[in-house]
Amino acid sequence: MSFDDIIDRRNTHSSKWDMMEAFTGVSDPDAISMWVADMDFRAGDFLQDAVKGLLDKANYGYFAGDGPAREAAAWWMKTRHGWDVDSALMTCTAGLGNGIALSLQAFTKPEDEIIIFTPVYHEFTNKVLNAGRRLKQSPLVIEDGVYRMDLETLEATMTGREKMVLFCSPHNPAGKVWSIEEMRALAAFCERHDLLLVSDEIHHDLVFSGHSHTPFAVAVPDVKDRLIMMTSASKTFNTAGTRLGCVTILNDDLRTQYRKALKAIDLSPNLLGMEMTAAAYSERGADWVDALVAYIEGNRDIFEEGIGAIPGLHAMPMQSTYLAWVDFSGTGMDMKEATHRVKIDALIAPSMGVEFGTGGEAFMRFNIGTPRARVEEAVSRLTDAFSDLQ
Numbered sequence: 153m154s155f156d157d158i159i160d161r162r163n164t165h166s167s168k169w170d171m172m173e174a175f176t177g178v179s180d181p182d183a184i185s186m187w188v189a190d191m192d193f194r195a196g197d198f199l200q201d202a203v204k205g206l207l208d209k210a211n212y213g214y215f216a217g218d219g220p221a222r223e224a225a226a227w228w229m230k231t232r233h234g235w236d237v238d239s240a241l242m243t244c245t246a247g248l249g250n251g252i253a254l255s256l257q258a259f260t261k262p263e264d265e266i267i268i269f270t271p272v273y274h275e276f277t278n279k280v281l282n283a284g285r286r287l288k289q290s291p292l293v294i295e296d297g298v299y300r301m302d303l304e305t306l307e308a309t310m311t312g313r314e315k316m317v318l319f320c321s322p323h324n325p326a327g328k329v330w331s332i333e334e335m336r337a338l339a340a341f342c343e344r345h346d347l348l349l350v351s352d353e354i355h356h357d358l359v360f361s362g363h364s365h366t367p368f369a370v371a372v373p374d375v376k377d378r379l380i381m382m383t384s385a386s387k388t389f390n391t392a393g394t395r396l397g398c399v400t401i402l403n404d405d406l407r408t409q410y411r412k413a414l415k416a417i418d419l420s421p422n423l424l425g426m427e428m429t430a431a432a433y434s435e436r437g438a439d440w441v442d443a444l445v446a447y448i449e450g451n452r453d454i455f456e457e458g459i460g461a462i463p464g465l466h467a468m469p470m471q472s473t474y475l476a477w478v479d480f481s482g483t484g485m486d487m488k489e490a491t492h493r494v495k496i497d498a499l500i501a502p503s504m505g506v507e508f509g510t511g512g513e514a515f516m517r518f519n520i521g522t523p524r525a526r527v528e529e530a531v532s533r534l535t536d537a538f539s540d541l542q
């Protein structure tokens with residue numbers, strides 16, 4: 153199998169392809185779907201073997217024991233990320249979306265304010281608002297072409313109502329990999345203001361050469377009593393449809409509180425997610441990820457170079473993820489016009505930057521986790537759609 157293989161995902165219950173028209177308004181059969189954050193590649197053989205193993209057992213009754221998935225996750229964290237963590241401290245959730253929503257339920261009250269660094273994964277906002285909590289946006293600033301947190305400005309606005317920070321590491325969108333110094337500064341900020349820190353590290357494996365991701369628990373061990381670590385195999389191995397997230401809470405009281413909240417809603421991960429996670433976090437999985445990251449890095453180079461050649465468009469340099477972040481402000485046109493050109497002229501369905509919060513208004517997010525031919529085609533169509541700017 154090759155990452156170049158094009159598989160048709162239409163009519164497979166794929167949100168990215170089958171919901172494209174409903175959510176983005178782009179309907180043409182030749183359209184390229186670049187919005188939802190999953191990848192268009194065939195699953196690795198180790199995942200297919202895990203599914204075959206399930207088929208052979210020919211029984212889908214109640215299962216017991218998320219131990220193998222947690223142990224595989226702990227092994228992966230140690231071997232790939234230098235984080236020596238006891239699998240007994242991990243709690244499996246029905247995906248990290250569920251894990252984040254549950255953190256809000258378990259640790260905050262309706263009047264509490266939740267800090268997010270925008271533009272950021274739009275579901276942070278949705279989860280906070282759906283939980284009836286208050287949102288506090290701290291806009292990232294662009295320095296030397298990449299994002300940095302502006303904790304000084306945030307500090308000046310603190311009221312004492314803030315309870316939690318939702319941190320995205322590496323950052324979605326744009327793929328910024330946070331440095332240990334930046335994490336130390338954030339941890340100190342959380343200490344000063346007595347905030348819980350949810351570190352959503354779902355993109356931890358998709359990091360390009362020259363950069364390295366450090367789990368928050370490793371970067372700042374002292375923050376452990378206020379830290380909620382979120383990891384998952386789902387972005388790395390494209391298993392999001394099997395719904396399994398891993399929430400590691402080092403503090404005993406917080407972990408008990410979290411598990412109680414999970415029990416209260418009686419929502420458990422499923423057998424398939426468990427099997428997939430255990431199969432993914434393996435030597436075979438590691439080889440597959442190494443090849444995947446090299447491939448996406450190649451896509452990134454083509455995308456960034458192509459976008460960089462279109463006057464007025466700028467792709468923020470990606471250090472990780474497959475979620476490219478393109479600034480349209482240099483075109484001088486309003487976003488209605490830019491959107492028309494992308495969706496109607498180029499027949500591409502991206503995510504709109506405005507959904508990612510303050511600072512995202514002039515951007516669109518393009519998912520390049522797709523066979524290279526599609527990335528090349530997208531660049532070529534965008535070049536044509538904005539050709540009058542040449």
Ligand SMILES: Cc1ncc(COP(=O)(O)O)c(C=O)c1O
Nearest residue numbers: 189247248249273324354386392
């Ligand atoms: C930062 C971040 N967290 C969480 C999720 C969703 O995770 P899950 O599919 O496990 O619910 C995404 C998906 O795009 C994401 O980008």
